[in-house]
Amino acid sequence: MDYGVDRGLIFGLGYMIENQGFRKKPYAYRHQFLASYLTGRESFMFDYKGNYKELIAGHDLYIHLSSLGPKNLSNFFGYGNNTIFDKSDSKRISYYRNRFDLVNGDIFLERYLAPKFKVFYGSSSEYYNSKELNNVGRYFEEFHEKYPSEPIYGSNFFTGVTTGIDYDTRDNISNPKSGVHFHTRLGWNAEIGGEGRNYTKLQHSMSFYKTVADNYITFANRVGFDAVWGDPYFYQHAQIGGEMSLRGYNSRRFTGKTALYNNFDMRLKLFSYSSYIVPGTVGAIGFYDVGRVWMSHENSNDWHMGYGGGIYFMPGDLLTIQGVIGFSKEATLPYLRIGLSF
Template sequence: EHALKRRRDNLREAATEYYENLAKAVNIHASNKAELVRIERESDDHVVVPLNALDGGAGNNGAIFKRRFDADDTREIRLYLYDGADSVHISGDVASSIVVRVVGGDGSDVVIDKSTVSGYALAFLPIPDAETTTFVYDDGKKTRLELGASASYDDDPMRAPIDEAQRYEPLVEDFGHNWRVGPWLGFTSDMGLFVGGGPILYEYGFQADPYVYRMALLAGYATNAKSFKVQYTGDFRSLIDGARVGVLARASGIEVHNFYGLGNESQRIEEADKANHYNVVQQQLTFRPELGIPVFDGAEVIVGADVTHTKSAEPNEIRFVNTIRPYGLEPMTIANGSVGIRIDTRDVELNASKGVLFDVRGEYYPTLLDNAAAFTKIKGEARTYFTADWPLETTLALRAAAEHNIGDSIPFYKAAVLGGTGSLRGYPIDRFIGNTSLAANAELRVGLFNFNVLFPGVFGITAAVESGRVFTDDDVSKRWHAAVGGGLYLTFIERSLTLSASGMQSPEALRIYVAGGFAF
């Protein structure tokens, strides 16, 4: 009874909050018949929208809808016309106003905007410049337009809803923003425990699928390196029409490399490895912009650049890398330009059950900044997934990867390497270094049972086998390195929330990996 009274007492507050959420971006759906809409920008703070039926074209108006919108509550008004010979007239002379979007239908529509919304250049310079607050979308050939300085027109085909439910209650968010907290957790035998996280911001907008932009600022600490990593990523979908802009900026003191020497059969002394004799921890500053140009659904051409400054920590320590002092050990800044193609049809990135990933990229490092000699890196990988639902949900994940360098003077940390989560588990990071690397991975994932304790989820087991090798110019080795292992995983609520733990045994050691999602 007490709970019911509390809910009753809070009903007005809840209703007000619900109204405020609905009022931010209002969708007005007309019918498939002819309608007349006379939108008036009444003042800086108010817009009036009356929707009237045209009775058989005789001009007798019948009121269907009328609402006076307040700028304190509403930022966008979206009018969907559908079929019929619709007419929209927009008037008013104001300094600022609510955004109005008019989406035409298949009929012979007329859209006339005589309103003026005065503004300033770049929204803040004291230079008068009409502000665009009317947006018209119509790819029909029969539409007649008369648009003023405050209006814009887009004749690209609109993304059509797949059914009526999607038309009136779309699953894709199209207004406002959403803050989330992203965990950044993991454990490997090389890095130790890594703990961190940070805020993630999603901004949504009209016809922006899946969002206008996504930005994340994450920070974490690694126990083995005893240092931090801070990373900003931005994924912008509306800066350039029809393209994606990506930005990465990272400052890291935990970039772990190992240097055992060149070749497919470089020697490793176990006692020296345990004493971190082969270990190289780098401090890195990286800035990486890229432009993704869609080719077809799930595929894009990616053009990018990268500027990275590196400094190897404790260069005077007596370690194996200091006895050879390969190129790249001293502090240096290098840059590259890259181009590639990426095809990604996976259903869930971190726990895929179907689809493929095909990613091939070429990077060119010119003699720029501290780079002594130009070189080229070509790398690629392919992944695919097969799932059967009976008797238990079982997914077979397959991955193949290759990398090849062209050049005579390449920083050791840019060599083609094998070892670690990204190539061959069961071996230390960068265990084998060469000019070319090949790797193949297979993992079987079996969901044993569902559970519902605090939240629903799936408990499963994995079994994996992996193999690979590197090549150098004078390497005659025919050996392929292999590792086998298995592990456990938990999926929480949905497949994208997966925690996996695995152990991979190679002839050299058993190595442990814990991460959000799977390695591939």
């Protein structure tokens, strides 16, 4: 269960199947299914992850399918680093919530070159669908008038190739105290039919964790960089905003050909307690985020900043529940989630 202003309360139901195998660690194969309902959007999300260990010549097979929709609502404010957020009574945030469905699929082969370092490569596909009738009175109408040559209604399907690397030395994925996480993904996708567009996209992030003061204070920092080349549609551009990149701003607040952001957290352990029912740990979080996007037609020197804080709770030290509030010059936004932001 998560909560954010853009998505509302998210209720999810998951199921996992795991099978052990001879000389295959930690399992032979695993299937994870998750279905979610978003109250703020009155829409659905579906997610499937499948992993088969050492299936082909020492490679793992990884399958990931995700669907935003049916009835998905996602923010879009237009292109550029200085797009306007009109908060007049006739618009507000609901005006920028546009209805479109998006399905993504990855089929990768993964190989560990070292215990913490893997490479992956394979195919990626995506399907997009939006109808003009479903976006009456939304920003899509304004965007369509401003960019008549930029299709936003109808359907398109892309497929292509993707490769990347992942290096992860975090001591605990749910609440890391030390280590680094380095992830890079590079893909090329081409449209099947339609306008025959194609694009190349690079996504990169680096996270660092360091704990001091007798294990009471953890500093966490993440740098993210996205870039896209070619002729992408709006939803394939680099985007920042929201809990996973720029807290204090609405999700997907800025869209461009290139995006850069930095997240800094200070996590303070306040106290631990013992209980016959559920022992746990309580802590506080403070954060500061900064980021921006670039478009070729725009001359902007602005960097967008968000800051805030809150608390986290670890019942049984098995999972982390986080509640924070983000502030920026545009908004004050609460976030509640299972797991830390990074």
